[in-house]
Amino acid sequence: MSPASRFGRRLTAVIGALATLSLLLAGCSGSQAEPGKLVIGVTTDANALFPWKATQFQSIAVLQNLYGTLTEFDKDLKVVPGLAESWDTSKDGRTLTFHLRSGVTFADGSAFDSADVKDSLDKIRDPKTAAVAASTLASVKKVTAPDADTVTLKLSGPDAALPSNLASVNTAMLSSDDTEKQLAAKPNGTGPFAFDSRKPSQTLKLKKNDAYWGEAPKLDSVEFRVIPDDDSILAAMQAGNVQFAVFDNPVVGQTAEDLGLNVAKTSQLSYHALQLNAKRDVLSDVNTRLAVQCAIDRSAVLDTAGFGEGKVTGPITSPDYLSDPDDRPCPTRDLDKSAEYLRKAGKDSLTLKTIVSQGEYATSVDEAQNLKSQLADANIELDLEVLESGAFVDAWVGADFDAAVALNGGREDPDGMYGRYFTSTGNLNKVAGYSSPTLDKLFAEGRSTSDLAKREEIYTKVGRELEDNAAWIWLFSGFTYTATTANVHGFTPLESGSLQYLRTTSVD
Numbered sequence: 037m038s039p040a041s042r043f044g045r046r047l048t049a050v051i052g053a054l055a056t057l058s059l060l061l062a063g064c065s066g067s068q069a070e071p072g073k074l075v076i077g078v079t080t081d082a083n084a085l086f087p088w089k090a091t092q093f094q095s096i097a098v099l100q101n102l103y104g105t106l107t108e109f110d111k112d113l114k115v116v117p118g119l120a121e122s123w124d125t126s127k128d129g130r131t132l133t134f135h136l137r138s139g140v141t142f143a144d145g146s147a148f149d150s151a152d153v154k155d156s157l158d159k160i161r162d163p164k165t166a167a168v169a170a171s172t173l174a175s176v177k178k179v180t181a182p183d184a185d186t187v188t189l190k191l192s193g194p195d196a197a198l199p200s201n202l203a204s205v206n207t208a209m210l211s212s213d214d215t216e217k218q219l220a221a222k223p224n225g226t227g228p229f230a231f232d233s234r235k236p237s238q239t240l241k242l243k244k245n246d247a248y249w250g251e252a253p254k255l256d257s258v259e260f261r262v263i264p265d266d267d268s269i270l271a272a273m274q275a276g277n278v279q280f281a282v283f284d285n286p287v288v289g290q291t292a293e294d295l296g297l298n299v300a301k302t303s304q305l306s307y308h309a310l311q312l313n314a315k316r317d318v319l320s321d322v323n324t325r326l327a328v329q330c331a332i333d334r335s336a337v338l339d340t341a342g343f344g345e346g347k348v349t350g351p352i353t354s355p356d357y358l359s360d361p362d363d364r365p366c367p368t369r370d371l372d373k374s375a376e377y378l379r380k381a382g383k384d385s386l387t388l389k390t391i392v393s394q395g396e397y398a399t400s401v402d403e404a405q406n407l408k409s410q411l412a413d414a415n416i417e418l419d420l421e422v423l424e425s426g427a428f429v430d431a432w433v434g435a436d437f438d439a440a441v442a443l444n445g446g447r448e449d450p451d452g453m454y455g456r457y458f459t460s461t462g463n464l465n466k467v468a469g470y471s472s473p474t475l476d477k478l479f480a481e482g483r484s485t486s487d488l489a490k491r492e493e494i495y496t497k498v499g500r501e502l503e504d505n506a507a508w509i510w511l512f513s514g515f516t517y518t519a520t521t522a523n524v525h526g527f528t529p530l531e532s533g534s535l536q537y538l539r540t541t542s543v544d
Contacts, residue, residue: 043266049080049535050140051450053166053495055065056140058260058337062275064495068411070543071543071544072254072255072542072543073256073257073259073263073539073543074132074255074257074258074259074279074280074281074524074541074543075254075259075277075278075279075280075437076091076096076258076259076261076271076279076287077261077263077268077269077272077273077278077280077281078094078260078261078262078263078281079139079262079263079264079265079266079269079395079398080092080094080262080395080396080424081094081237081238081240081260081262081424081426081427081462082094082095082097082098082099082240082260083095083425083426083429084108085099085219085220085221085223085231086219086220087103087205087206087208087210087215087219087223087225088159088160088165088167088168088169088206088207088208088210088216088252089166089167089168090168090205090206090394090430091168091222091429091432091433092095092425092426093396093397093443093445093533094260094396094425094497095114096205096445097207097260097332097533097534097535098240098242099223099225100534100536101207101227101228101229101258101535101536101538102143102223102225102227102229102230102537103208103209103223103226103227104118104119104120104140104148104209104225104226104227104249105116105119105203105204105205105206105207105208105209106119106120106123106134106202106203106207106209106212107120107123107156107199107203108186108203108449109139109203109530109532109534109536111520111528111530111537112143112201113530113531114448115199115200115203117240118203118394119136119137119140119153119226119249120134120135120136120137120187120207121135121136121137121147122134122135122175123135123394125194127512128194128196129191129193130190130191130192130193130194130197130259131190131191132188132189132191132195132198133186133187133188133189133497134153134186134187134188134189135185135186135187136148136150136153136184136185136187137249138247138466139249140226141226141247141343142211142225142226142300143223143224143225143226143227143230143231143247144211144222144224145246145247146207146211146213148211148226148357149181149185149346150181150182150183150184150185150186150187150313151181151210151212152210152310153179153181153187153209153211154179154180154181154187154210155181155210155212155518156207156208156209156210157173157189157199157207158179159210160173160207160343161176161461161544165216165461166205167463168206168463168464169201169204169206169282169456169462169463170200170456170463171221171449171455171456171461171463172193172197172204172206172207172451172452172455172456173207174196174455175191175192175193175198175416175483176189176190176191176198177190177191177192178190181307181395185353189428193483193484194483194485194486194510195482195483196451196482196483196486196491197449197450197452197482197483198419198483199364199447200447200451201275201449201451202448202450202451204443204447208225209225209226210224211224217310217349218543226245226249227243227245227248227291227537228244228245228248228250228252228538228539229243229244229245229253229255229258230243230244230245230254231243232257237262238261238262239259239260239261239262240259240260241257241258241260242257242259242260243256243257244256244257245381247384248539250539251539251540252356252466252527253538253539253540254526254540254541254542255538255541255542255543257327257487258261258538260483262279263387264346266281266283266285266288266398266409266508267288268302269281269283269530270291270292270295270297270498270519272430272451273292273295273519274295274485274539278521279346279491279523279528279543280518280519280523280524280541281518281519281520281521282516282517282518282519282529282533282535283398283400283516283517283519284397284398284443284514284515284516284517285347285399285517286342286343286450286514286515286517287343288398288411288517288519289301289515289519291544292517292519293401293519295509297519297521298519298521298522299517299518300517300518300529301515301516301517302515302516302517302518302529302531303513303514303515303531304353304399304446304514304515304516304531304532304533305353305354305445305446305447305448305453305531305532305533306338306442306443306444306512306513306514306533307320307351307353307443307446307510307512307513308341308352308399308403308441308442308443308511308512309341309442309443309444309508309509309510309511309513310328310332310390310439310440310441310442310455310508310509310511311406311440311442311467311468311469311508311509312325312328312388312438312439312469312470312506312507312508312509313435313437313439314469314470314507315466315469315470316438316469318386318470319386319388319438319439320389320437321381322505322506323377323378323380323381324378324381324383324386325505325506325507326365326366326373326374326506326508327375327377327378327381327386327416328374328386328388328411328413328414328434328439328506329364329503329506329509330365330366330369330370330371330373330374330377331369331410331411331413331414331416332368332369332410332411332511333368333410333511334348334361334394334408334510334511334512335348335520336369336406336410336510337403337407337511338408338511338514339397339405340402340403340481341402341406341508342356342399342405342512342514343410345513345514345515346512346513346514346515347361347513348385348511348512349361349465349511349512349513350362350363350455350499350503350510351363351454351498351499351502351503351508351510352450353446353500353513354447354448354449354453354494354501355444355536356448356451356488356492356537357491357492357496359496359499359503360496360499361510362544363496363499363500363503364500364503365503365504365505365506369410369435370425371413373412374414374416375415375470378415382461384415385415385416385417386415386416386417387417387498388416388418388419388438388439389417389419389421389437389438389441390408390419390420390421390427390437390438390441390442391417391421391423391428391432391437391439391440391441392404392420392422392423392441393420393422393424393428393429393441393442393443394422394423394424394425394428396423396425396428396443397443399514400441400443401422401509403419403441403489404420404422404441405420407441408420408523412434418439418512420505432467433467435467437471437531444465445532445533446486446513446531446532448532449459449484450482450491450495450498451479451483454479454498455479455483457492458470458471458475458479458498458502458507458539459471459476460476460477463474466505468508469507470502470505470507470508472505474501475498478494478495478501479498479499481494482498483497484490511532515530523544524541524542524543525541525544526539526540526541526542527540527541528540
């Protein structure tokens with residue numbers, strides 16, 4: 037069956053299901069949109085509210101609206117001032133000085149100043165904290181706070197990626213008075229919204245932060261409402277109970293448009309990959325990993341799971357540093373070559389314990405089943421373990437898998453995107469399962485220069501090193517489909533998938 041035929045049949049089925057759900061919801065609904073109150077339908081609950089350890093998409097989406105960072109990204113993903121109004125770099129590139137905004141407060145009313153920045157950066161760098169962004173601050177040797185509005189970072193050498201890395205919510209600025217335990221229950225940030233309440237697996241509510249330093253949010257409240265599947269979310273939007281949702285399934289995106297919702301289609305830096313854990317015996321030989329790589333037709337995965345909505349990709353998806361998807365061994369499926377690699381590894385078959393997330397993104401199980409079918413032709417079995425989002429993240433962070441079918445967030449700067457995974461000291465290297473002296477050297481070179489042409493050359497080599505060693509199998513990047521009801525205005529979707537522009541959104 038062609039992707040187009042499959043698309044049509046699924047669309048018909050989904051519309052039928054929606055009609056039934058809409059009637060049911062319309063009949064029992066007593067809740068309609070209220071001006072200034074936005075309800076977002078999500079299929080999974082945030083699994084972590086402590087920003088330095090959050091990796092799940094839904095958690096990041098919530099936390100980006102609660103916490104502030106020294107720098108931020110604008111709508112074009114260029115680095116702009118955040119809690120730091122400006123910054124200076126010394127001539128030798130070894131000193132970075134941030135000038136902080138004055139009058140900023142946390143949601144609890146306490147003042148933000150340089151002591152909070154120093155405390156935050158020192159704790160993120162401290163291995164005891166186990167912060168997921170620790171290695172992105174590897175060049176920072178010392179943090180000082182000469183006065184309340186100034187913070188100085190002494191670096192081991194120039195670090196062109198640092199301003200971008202500091203825009204991640206994983207490097208959010210926290211109050212030095214707060215603890216991880218406190219913030220895991222009740223976030224306290226400097227963002228445009230403040231934490232209101234939470235019913236686990238049901239709702240998480242935010243309220244306007246009236247003391248926000250930037251332009252005041254137009255929304256009085258934002259509610260993330262957990263609804264088990266995309267079809268039910270669409271039905272709730274038709275019934276007026278939900279006004280906003282982001283889908284990654286193109287069928288659902290098209291259905292939303294057919295139902296009269298406003299839909300913005302946005303290409304994404306995030307990428308779909310089959311992550312291989314080279315630290316497991318079964319995959320420790322590069323030949324076994326290359327056997328997997330050569331047995332996969334990435335276009336077939338994209339056509340089957342993503343209905344052809346996206347593009348086959350290599351490791352780096354940022355437009356400034358885009359990898360050539362053909363720059364790898366076996367750019368197209370080659371079963372003979374796969375068998376040859378298996379023979380080199382002294383094997384005639386493989387079985388890989390493979391984890392799959394159900395709920396965090398819509399195409400995961402379809403991707404896994406297609407990969408399983410393709411790899412079976414090469415005597416490689418994917419032993420699939422489908423896990424709910426929280427359990428998947430736990431297994432993923434613990435590297436408790438041979439392989440993982442994953443959708444990972446992409447970033448504008450390749451260092452922030454991959455340095456923490458694929459350097460030997462990267463704090464997520466346990467998850468990546470692969471590093472090499474060559475990659476360590478290349479990432480160090482990439483940080484040390486701000487020359488775009490030189491950085492492009494360096495990260496092309498990074499991509500080739502990752503592909504030649506089949507560290508992971510990069511598959512494709514897709515789109516998001518941001519659906520809103522007619523009374524929602526002012527939201528700007530980003531290629532990073534960030535929901536930071538909820539701060540400019542209104543509901544009338």
